[in-house]
Amino acid sequence: MLVAAAVCPCPPLLVPEVAAGAAPELDAARAACDEAVGAVLAAGPDLVWVIGEGPATGPHRPGSRGSFHPFGVDLDVHLGAPAEHAVEATLPSSLAVGAWLLTRAGWAGEARGYEVAPGSPASGNVDVGERLADGRTGKERVGFLVMGDGTACRTLKAPGYLDERAEDVDARIAQALRTLDADGYLRSLDDRLARELKISGRGAWQMLTGGRRKDHGAARLLYEDAPYGVGYFVASWT
Template structure:
């Protein structure tokens, strides 16, 4: 059953070693993520599921490894505890590697698994994935990773699109209200919003249960919409 969720963005720049000299620029974002993770763990989940965008749809077991060598730093992470021989290859997509890093930073040592969802995954299947995750333990916590539009400014990864700010405002309002619904999947794709599918998995997991929602961060420091939110029952 759904117990709580932390919604965070997943830029590798969250990891200070990756950001290097620019690391202090995201201190506020890291603090907001810490708050959201703290609330998630205070809900005492029996299992934490890490959900993030990826090129392919797939589950990652506890112990799966990831890292940031492709970003120029020799930093490795693991999705929860595992023996030294488990999932030795760096199989985690970048989003789940950031999620594993956030969980390590928060001190989580309990059961964990990962789910990658591609941007083409349609809403009904996202919702079905969420229901399945919520039914996988008595109390399930979700770390939901993804970002808003990557087209907020001319310096954004996708250049400027005048629809981006309005789209992100809808997302921020939904996360603050604890209610994700009716996101425009085609528009999200055009705006390079990687969080659309993970947020719809969250909506499926939450179902009709009432939640206390708090939006902890809403900004676009690099022309990409970053949100941090906490949902607790």
């Protein structure tokens, strides 16, 4: 069963070596991520799934490698302990940032990744989240590290330029994360809207809602802001 989940943004700039001189601008987000990931590890999971958007949909095995070389930094990360033999860097950037957060937190247990492609059907995302949480890997206690950003259209200089809808959508995402998606907003978040507002967290958040047990739980929204015109959220679900 899912014992705890952390929701974190996934910009490579979260990694100080990538951000370089701009690293202090995300210090608050980084600290919130540390707190959320720490809460997952404190719950004693046997396995942590790192979930985030990428070009394809499917799992990544323990030891899979991600690299920040495309961002000009000689830094590799792995899902848990590195594989015994050299492996190709296959993790998309969202999962690479998640792997970096786990390593930063000192996680020495098993970690697996699940990559979800943009446009994946909501019902399928929810079903996958339920399967990942139900212990079919033989692990009874499962943690989720869910990586994704909100809208990228909050300002004129944002990656997607300014869209007047973005602020309201991000507010609804924040409220959903604060309330364990009580109103089902994340679960039903429209793919077309997500594409128009360049939301990268849709599929991963929907998987989270599938993994959560409906009869109990608590949520905390630890961070909400839009640096660089992109909606970033950090939440802890336990």
